[in-house]
Amino acid sequence: MTKLYYWPGTCAMACWIALDWAxxxxxxxxxxxxxxxxxxxxxxxxxxxxxxxxxxAMTQADAILGHIAEQYPAARLGPVDDTQGRFEFAETMAFLTGDFHPAFWPYFGPQRFTADPSSDATDQVRAASYARIDRVMTHLDGLVSADGHVYRNHRTVADCYAYVMARWTDKFPKSWRDYDHISRLFEMMESDPIVEGALRKSGTII
Ligand SMILES: N[C@@H](CCC(=O)N[C@@H](CS)C(=O)NCC(=O)O)C(=O)O
Structure with missing residues (x-):
């Protein structure tokens, strides 16, 4: 049987939700x-x-999510099937994997971004990470439509990918709640029992 390797709260949860949607x-x-x-x-x-x-095994969240969208066409989790639709979808997923996700690396692994092992130094790296995170959150906010979707106006794997990563800001000085459109994405995702089930079963929420 297909196995999804995950860790609670990580970007792997996007794949879990997408597989459940499918x-x-x-x-x-x-x-x-x-x-x-x-x-x-x-x-x-x-x-x-x-x-x-x-x-x-297949690796890389973006590629796995694309694979899920392709393998389960009935769930309609992929792009609108025309040249512009496919381009915008690839562009959105590239932003999420190449800009959005890496913006959090200094926050989660500050010791990798300084040669000074003191907690002062790692605190400073974390503090510096907020500006970059705000930049990608602001860009994501601009992508989310009035009905809370990241790509065009229908549910796709981009929704679960953006949602699980934007959750990382939950306790930040500026959290997802401070972005109007991202808040709509959260409203849409958190009203979905499949999403809640995946987060609960994985131990992401208790
Ligand atoms: N480029 C990879 C990055 C995956 C990644 O950074 N996963 C994190 C969790 S969100 C992880 O496994 N971190 C463990 C580590 O860096 O040691 C992808 O998009 O799948």
Whole structure:
């Protein structure tokens, strides 16, 4: 059976929600990120990874989400199928994976961004990360439509990807609540029992 390797609260939760939206049959596996076993699944030691029984597991959230959208067309989680629609979808997913996600790296791993191991130095890296995070949150806010969707005006894998990552701002001095359109995305996602079920079963919320 298909296995989704995840860790609660991470970007891998986007894949879990997308698989549930698609009504896919899969087994979620909490990954032991630092184990040798998991390195054999994903040599980078990161989640998500999706094992559909091929020679190796699929990695990279953006690519996995695209795969889910393609494999389950009835769920309509992918782009509008014309040249402009496909371009805008690829552009949105590239923003989420290439700009949005990395903006949080200094916050979650400040020690990787300074040679000074003191807590003063890592606090400063964290404090400096807020400006970059605000920049990507503001851009995301501009993408979200009046009905709370990230891409055009229908539910796609971009919604769950943006939602699980924007949740990381929950306790920040400026949180997702401070962005009007992102707040609509949260309203839409949090009124969906499938989303709540995935977050609860994974231990992302208790
Ligand atoms: N480029 C990868 C990044 C994945 C990633 O950064 N995953 C995080 C969780 S959101 C992780 O596994 N972090 C563990 C680590 O960096 O050691 C992707 O988009 O899938």
């Amino acid at each position: 009504e896919a049959d899969f087994e979620p596996v909490k990954a032991d990120l630092s184990s040798e076993d998991y390195r054999r699944v994903n040599p980078l030691g990161m989640v998500p990874a999706l094992d559909i029984g091929g020679n190796r």
